[in-house]
Amino acid sequence: MPEDSVVPAGRYTVKKRFRHQEHTRKNKDLPWSKKVLDLDHHKLFGRTAWGWTRIVLFYLLLYFLILLILGIWMLIFNLLFLKGDEPRWLKGAPGISTVPNSSFIKIHTSIPKEIYKITDRIDKFVDKLEASAVKKFADYNKDELWGYSTKTPCVFIKINKVIGYKPKTYDSISELPNNNQLKTTVQNFPGVDRIWLTCESSEDTVEFNYIPGPYFDASAGLKGIERIVAMQMSRLPLNSQIYITCKIWAKNLQIDMKYNGWGNVQFSLIVYAP
Incomplete structure (x- = not known):
């Protein structure tokens, strides 16, 4: 059949389906109880025990490093810049x-x-x-x-x-x-x-x-x-x-x-x- 004789029947779109979309769809279909505690797959709120362990250890290490860097800078600032009896930067003449x-x-x-x-x-x-x-x-x-x-x-x-x-x-x-x-x-x-x-x-x-x-x-x-x-x-x-x-x-x-x-x-x- 010649191409110019083909008449489209209406609007259509091409949809691609990916594996993560299939996974998302399946998760939506799960009941709420399975989303909170899934005993079949040993998951709590969608994460296994090892998954929760990794994320907790990651944030503990992250905040420890932040506090360590902050503590080092505070120590340097206090030892080198601040004096006990007067401020580091003095104002000008009084009014x-x-x-x-x-x-x-x-x-x-x-x-x-x-x-x-x-x-x-x-x-x-x-x-x-x-x-x-x-x-x-x-x-x-x-x-x-x-x-x-x-x-x-x-x-x-x-x-x-x-x-x-x-x-x-x-x-x-x-x-x-x-x-x-x-x-x-x-x-x-x-x-x-x-x-x-x-x-x-x-x-x-x-x-x-x-x-x-x-x-x-x-x-x-x-x-x-x-x-x-x-x-x-x-x-x-x-x-x-x-x-x-x-x-x-x-x-x-x-x-x-x-x-x-x-x-x-x-x-x-x-x-x-x-």
């Missing part, structure tokens, strides 16, 4: 912050509840310091409200803790950068091993007083209360917002005015009074 930690402080002298919200945060901060902290800063807390009821508010300036940081201080006037306020501070409070602190206001009438002084004592490594300076402001203009900027000075401290806390801290203050 500074204030307590109360707020960029805008509002003081309502005629509303005690508003004052309590601020002074309670200061009390919690001081209580966490050394036992001598309350006595050390007592002169700025004569009203027991850290001066907020007498229009002489106190703000704590804190150098953040950085393990391993060793400040390089300005110990003579000749080393100081070109800053008149800093030079005046160093002249009035001579000393060495100090990170100097300067504060300025948008209003010239504002006066700043410090405990222990406009500096952080770095001679003992900036530990505990040595990282804290209490700064009290007086002669504040009433019902007018002012801006305060404080900077810390050392040879290996960078002051970046774009970021609050990088060598400087900035906040605004307003005292509402009748």
Whole structure:
């Protein structure tokens, strides 16, 4: 019969059958009980005892090698890189912050509840310091409200803790950068091993007083209360917002005015009074 006279009766496909497909089909036809436990072929979940033994031994060896390699690397890392008293990679210079930690402080002298919200945060901060902290800063807390009821508010300036940081201080006037306020501070409070602190206001009438002084004592490594300076402001203009900027000075401290806390801290203050 000529080929062009053959008309296909419909769609058809050619299927190939392989041995593993036959095995899969037979397994599907098995009842579920045979798939779990096949006593005829001594299989459990499709594996013989020797099959289960091989796969268990394989994974035990695999995880043992993984743990062994991990343990060796941890041992090398601890012996060669880590030190017991300090981290391997040290951060840069520390930043500074204030307590109360707020960029805008509002003081309502005629509303005690508003004052309590601020002074309670200061009390919690001081209580966490050394036992001598309350006595050390007592002169700025004569009203027991850290001066907020007498229009002489106190703000704590804190150098953040950085393990391993060793400040390089300005110990003579000749080393100081070109800053008149800093030079005046160093002249009035001579000393060495100090990170100097300067504060300025948008209003010239504002006066700043410090405990222990406009500096952080770095001679003992900036530990505990040595990282804290209490700064009290007086002669504040009433019902007018002012801006305060404080900077810390050392040879290996960078002051970046774009970021609050990088060598400087900035906040605004307003005292509402009748």
